Amino acid sequence: MPNRLLPICSGAALTALTLCLLSAAPVQAADCRVTPDVNASVKSMADNTAMEGHVSIHIRGQPTQAGKSQFDSWDQFKAAFTTWQGYPGPKGPKPAICGTRAAESDCVPEGTLYPKGWPGALPSTCKEVNAAGVCTLSTPFPAGQPIFLSFRYAKNSKGKWILNTAYPSLNSNCS
Numbered sequence: 001m002p003n004r005l006l007p008i009c010s011g012a013a014l015t016a017l018t019l020c021l022l023s024a025a026p027v028q029a030a031d032c033r034v035t036p037d038v039n040a041s042v043k044s045m046a047d048n049t050a051m052e053g054h055v056s057i058h059i060r061g062q063p064t065q066a067g068k069s070q071f072d073s074w075d076q077f078k079a080a081f082t083t084w085q086g087y088p089g090p091k092g093p094k095p096a097i098c099g100t101r102a103a104e105s106d107c108v109p110e111g112t113l114y115p116k117g118w119p120g121a122l123p124s125t126c127k128e129v130n131a132a133g134v135c136t137l138s139t140p141f142p143a144g145q146p147i148f149l150s151f152r153y154a155k156n157s158k159g160k161w162i163l164n165t166a167y168p169s170l171n172s173n174c175s
């Protein structure tokens with residue numbers, strides 16, 4: 001008795017599938033730090049919040065939670081991020097590419113951005129907050145200890161890649 005296998009796909013179905021796959025829009029992957037929407041999300045703290053980011057929780061003087069690390073000011077954060085945006089390499093971490101996963105992050109050693117050491121007031125860790133969520137007791141990062149900068153990118157509810165959060169860390173993996 002001859003072996004007769006039923007064809008899984010007909011020639012027309014294979015052609016249609018091929019056309020579908022070839023005409024699908026490719027995933028747009030790009031260096032997260034320099035995409036237009038990420039840039040829009042860091043123009044100001046208000047812009048970041050409006051685009052569903054929460055960098056503000058890591059800015060001294062803004063509502064936060066105990067245990068959160070904080071930049072001394074928005075200007076300090078912005079200077080660090082702007083320096084990272086312009087960092088040409090080749091040493092240091094490879095910048096995250098947005099577009100292929102739900103979220104991405106960069107963990108950047110301070111020495112990559114600031115070879116002569118951290119500029120200005122040291123970041124701190126909030127220890128206590130008041131009823132309004134404002135930090136009332138904080139501990140500065142120890143002088144001379146390496147600082148790592150976490151920049152986390154994610155899509156907001158409108159599907160735009162933004163800088164979702166950023167914070168200083170004493171951990172080399174930015175945890």
